[in-house]
Amino acid sequence: MDTAQHHPDLGMLTGQLMRALQNELFETLAEQGHPDVRPRHGSVLAFLDAEGVRATDLAARTGQHKQIIGTIVDELVSLGYVRREPDPADRRAKRIVPTEHGLDEIAKARAILATIEQRLERTLGEQRFAAFREALQEVTGHQQAWRESRQVVD
Amino acid sequence: MDTAQHHPDLGMLTGQLMRALQNELFETLAEQGHPDVRPRHGSVLAFLDAEGVRATDLAARTGQHKQIIGTIVDELVSLGYVRREPDPADRRAKRIVPTEHGLDEIAKARAILATIEQRLERTLGEQRFAAFREALQEVTGHQQAWRESRQVVD
DNA sequence: GAAACTAGTCACGATGCTTGACTATCAAGG
DNA sequence: CCTTGATAGTCAAGCATCGTGACTAGTTTC
Numbered sequence: 001m002d003t004a005q006h007h008p009d010l011g012m013l014t015g016q017l018m019r020a021l022q023n024e025l026f027e028t029l030a031e032q033g034h035p036d037v038r039p040r041h042g043s044v045l046a047f048l049d050a051e052g053v054r055a056t057d058l059a060a061r062t063g064q065h066k067q068i069i070g071t072i073v074d075e076l077v078s079l080g081y082v083r084r085e086p087d088p089a090d091r092r093a094k095r096i097v098p099t100e101h102g103l104d105e106i107a108k109a110r111a112i113l114a115t116i117e118q119r120l121e122r123t124l125g126e127q128r129f130a131a132f133r134e135a136l137q138e139v140t141g142h143q144q145a146w147r148e149s150r151q152v153v154d
Numbered sequence: 155m156d157t158a159q160h161h162p163d164l165g166m167l168t169g170q171l172m173r174a175l176q177n178e179l180f181e182t183l184a185e186q187g188h189p190d191v192r193p194r195h196g197s198v199l200a201f202l203d204a205e206g207v208r209a210t211d212l213a214a215r216t217g218q219h220k221q222i223i224g225t226i227v228d229e230l231v232s233l234g235y236v237r238r239e240p241d242p243a244d245r246r247a248k249r250i251v252p253t254e255h256g257l258d259e260i261a262k263a264r265a266i267l268a269t270i271e272q273r274l275e276r277t278l279g280e281q282r283f284a285a286f287r288e289a290l291q292e293v294t295g296h297q298q299a300w301r302e303s304r305q306v307v308d
Numbered sequence: 309g310a311a312a313c314t315a316g317t318c319a320c321g322a323t324g325c326t327t328g329a330c331t332a333t334c335a336a337g338g
Numbered sequence: 339c340c341t342t343g344a345t346a347g348t349c350a351a352g353c354a355t356c357g358t359g360a361c362t363a364g365t366t367t368c
Contacts, residue, residue: 017368021164024297025165056347067327113164119300120297124289129289133164141269143171219357224317241315
């Protein structure tokens with residue numbers, strides 16, 4: 001992501017922010033009894049619910065390939081965060097179900113992110129932070145939409 | 155980066171935005187005669203000037219390790235974007251100097267990013283976009299500062 | 309001039325994404 | 339039924355990126 005040094009470009013800024021957020025999240029998770037979850041595991045853990053979710057749905061929601069989801073689930077199974085259960089409605093499919101340990105990680109991850117957001121809210125002020133959050137969501141949506149509109153043209 | 159689906163967390167949002175920006179930048183660069191630059195090359199190209207910059211300075215500015223900068227420069231040399239020239243002031247050091255081709259890439263990358271920002275500015279409105287940009291910069295800075303303050307404690 | 313430091317490189321390993329192919333199962337039409 | 343095509347999940351190989359430790363050559367400090 002290229003930029004001049006007079007004012008860092010959007011790509012640099014968002015990249016740095018993402019790395020900083022990720023670092024804090026996973027360092028804190030490690031301190032709270034989850035030292036072995038890594039960033040990529042979020043693609044699975046973040047979208048689970050108690051009934052279980054199929055791997056293909058996870059792939060669709062995160063935009064990642066089925067294979068990656070598969071290996072992530074393998075790791076999470078061996079770490080004791082999730083189980084694979086047969087899907088009663090489709091014998092090809094399996095439901096990814098969080099274990100107790102997995103549910104604990106999910107709750108803690110959400111709490112940590114909420115804490116980070118609260119700290120940023122205090123720093124920026126409630127109004128500015130709310131505006132920032134809304135704008136970020138809008139910008140992301142527009143940028144993704146613009147990208148997809150070009151895909152068709154190609 | 156974990157999240158619930160009710161409202162995407164900051165990590166997810168920034169990650170998606172970064173990917174979308176990166177995709178547009180490098181697709182457009184490819185169409186404009188630079189099909190072989192990749193995102194990581196930005197760490198070097200974005201911070202060059204005509205006189206040349208030392209690898210260690212690039213590492214410090216981008217937060218990446220010297221070794222990574224070294225391999226990126228290797229690639230950019232073989233692609234014809236930069237040259238290594240001896241630093242007259244320090245015989246250990248070399249200055250990374252952009253070639254004509256490199257200067258062209260730098261100019262085009264900046265133009266593309268400016269175009270993206272202008273489009274977002276039209277979408278959000280001038281005031282909201284300015285506020286967003288400022289808040290993003292502040293949030294990133296605070297988040298990074300917080301991280302570093304914890305490093306000392308460890 | 310000797311010791312401590314700095315610039316850049318080499319080598320290795322960990323992590324993460326992409327791609328293609330394959331088996332088992334489901335779904336739709338004849 | 340049963341054939342044809344799509345879908346769920348897995349196996350496997352390859353590429354890209356980043357992190358860490360060690361090393362050489364040159365510089366700075368005392």
